[in-house]
Amino acid sequence: MQRQAGVLYVVATPIGNLGDLSERARRVLAEVDAIAAEDTRETxxxxxxxxxxxELIAYHDHNESELTPRLLEALESGQRxxxxxxxxxxxxxxxxxxxxxAARERGLDVVPIPGASAAICALSASGLPSDRFLFLGFPPRTQSRRRARIESVAREPGTLIFYxxxxxxLETLRDLQAVLxxxxxxVIARELTKRFExxxxxxxxxxxxxxxxxxxxRLGEMVILVEGCPASEADETREDAVRVLRILGESMPLSQAAALAARLTGAKKNALYRLGLELGLGAESD
Known part of the structure; x- marks a missing residue:
């Protein structure tokens, strides 16, 4: 008789205060066959x-591609x-x-055990709008790439969240100031749930x-939250983008006009292309 496949539990753990671990997470961690941990020392x-x-298994950025097949085999053999x-x-x-x-592709059960998330924790107490937000993870390390990333979301109306x-x-704050x-x-949220929060x-x-x-x-890790683009600024940008698109669309194919207008105004190329089609710009040349 074929053994029933196991279960992969995706378990949220405390971001600082160990007492924040839920009872359900505590029970799951005690009952599973093994725990794949990013940092075995912390876990x-x-x-x-x-x-x-x-049992702890080190599972991190440097070995996840190599280790994933082994963990999938364990799950398919019935391990939790x-x-x-x-x-x-x-x-x-x-x-x-x-x-x-990979587990989802193989039809294996993946069960989330909810809990802490630094991004949501920071947003909930920041005082910035929370009805719409964009999580961007860690910014690139080089200034040119970091500024390009910020520029790409400069017109986003929702709150921006960076780790x-x-x-x-300081480098990231200076780039945010330079671009925005x-x-x-x-808002900077530092050392969340710890003594010096x-x-x-x-x-x-x-x-x-x-x-x-x-x-x-300048100690520890941070969540940096940025107020979204004001509606008035977004409307002004859209008007500029439409004006530039109309001018360019008179002399070049729409795909090129949309791409160049996006570079000049910071608007989204695909959105400008769709708008150009609606306006009948350059359609015959594309």
Whole structure:
């Protein structure tokens, strides 16, 4: 008789205070055959706090492609595995996507065990709008790529959420100021749920000055939240984009006109192309 396939539990763990681990997560971690952990040292500390002795398997960015087939075999043989990240919810800027996607493709059961997420935790207490938001993970490390990433979401109306290490926070804040100006509200959420949890609010210039003058604010990891693009600014940008698209559409194919207008105005190329079709611009040349 064929053995029933196992289950992959995607378990959220505390982002700071170990007491935040849910009872359900505690029970699952104690009962599974093994735990695939991003950082076995951090997870071992959590398990010791809870009196759990489940087997740990190191599963991180550098070995997930190599290790995933082995974990899939274990699941198909009937084992129950838990996937945890260093802290928070797995896959949210942490390893695990390859394993979860492969398990789904094979028809294996994947069960989420909800809990902490630094992005949602920060948003909930930031005072910035939470009805629409865009999570962007860690910004690129080089200034040119980081500024390009910020420029690509400059017209997003929802709150922007970045993760950042404290040692690169000043660079990112300066790039946010350079690209977006100093008129938006920003929030830095640092050391969430820990003893020295801190929320700093203000425009980029104020937060830059605070971090420059206070070394303690440059420790740990942060969530940086940025107020979305004001509606008036977005409307003005759209008007400029339409004007540029009309001019370009008179002398070149629509696909080229939309691509160039997007580069000039920061609007989305696909949206401009669809708009050009509606306006009858360059359609015969494409």
């Amino acid at each position: 071992r500390r959590l398990l010791a706090h809870c009196g759990i002795s489940s 595995l838990a996937l945890v990240s260093d802290a928070g919810t797995p896959l949210i800027s942490d390893p695990g996507y390859i394993l979860v996607a 950042e290490s404290a040692k690169r926070a 100006g100093d008129g938006r509200r920003l 801190t929320f700093l609010l203000g425009p980029a210039s104020v937060l830059i000055a605070r971090l420059e003058s206070d070394e303690e604010q």
